Amino acid sequence: MDEVVNGMAANRLTASWRKSRYSNPNGNCVEVAALRTGEIAMRNSRHPDGPALIYTPAEIAAFIAGVKDGEFDYLIA
Template identity: 70%
Template sequence: MHEFRNGTPAGSLPVVWRKSRRSNPNGNCVEVAALPTGEIAMRNSRHPEGPALVYTRAEITAFVLGAKDGEFDDMIV
């Protein structure tokens, strides 16, 4: 099985990227993709070939649940 690491060029990952429908049309978005290993990759849509960040399912779950609970509301305008 292949191991994916933080900093891997996002364009070289064997995935389909997706972004929120709330993203703006200027391309200022974060995109995510499920890796074959079950981890989640994240990239900056303005730099699709740039480095990807790789998170475990547990890390993504903690972040999404925290966001749903409002823990990061102070970070938005």
């Protein structure tokens, strides 16, 4: 892998993918992986070879803080 770019095929990344233990058994999961570059990749478990979204640690930290604070609760209400 030469360059990590947003939207690249997830199967091109050297990564150890993980999903939440709260995920359901039907494969409707978001998976994340820490990359050697320090960035964090996300993919849809139903499409493991599909595109990966690449985020900086700061972007993920801001998102997680918003989730913990309830900012996105309206999405599943």
